[in-house]
Amino acid sequence: MLNRLFPMPLHSCILVTVWLLLNDFSMGHLVLGTALAIVIPWIAAPLSDPHARVVKPFRAIRYIGMVLVDIVVSNFEVAGRILRPNHHLQPGLIALPLDLTGHFPLSILASTISLTPGTVSVDFSEDLKWLYIHALHIDDEQQLINHIKTRYEEPLREIFAC
Structure with missing residues (x-):
């Protein structure tokens, strides 16, 4: 269930953090940043190439x-x-x-x-x-x-x- 909601948890955390750093810290920005941190990776997950890993x-x-x-x-x-x-x-x-x-x-x-x-x-x-x-x-x-x-x-x- 959590994998479907957060397909890229690290990306979601980074998005919320960057969103809060770029805006004032308020409940509205926290809610909006969290919503974007859920939606953006969820939309982008099918676009990622699971075989493309940087080895060097x-x-x-x-x-x-x-x-x-x-x-x-x-x-x-x-x-x-x-x-x-x-x-x-x-x-x-x-x-x-x-x-x-x-x-x-x-x-x-x-x-x-x-x-x-x-x-x-x-x-x-x-x-x-x-x-x-x-x-x-x-x-x-x-x-x-x-x-x-x-x-x-x-x-x-x-x-x-x-």
Whole structure:
């Protein structure tokens, strides 16, 4: 009974605590915060992927740092390409073969690619074996594929052990 009411008890406690820290402590806020702490995890529970568990948390922290650096560096690279007077962009669509499995790790990979300026995740194939990516400039398609696989996909496979 309690599992159905509180599918994610830790998340519920965190939600109530954050709600009370952000608002005045009063009976109304306590009741509203508790109601939200019950409803939000209850709605979100079916969306969670029970198979996606971080097995290497320190590797995950390094991955986040690496992605943040890549975002900053890519911003400058894209700005440099666009602001050149005679920029010759070679945009294109590539198909990235995937070794990664699991909906959550695949979503992280697609989000990482889309967050990095110059690339956007377009779609997954039906069997989730390919990720289609639009790139602003492609010098060498295979080099871009290798870069994404080694820089992003391999660390995610380590982090989630999939």
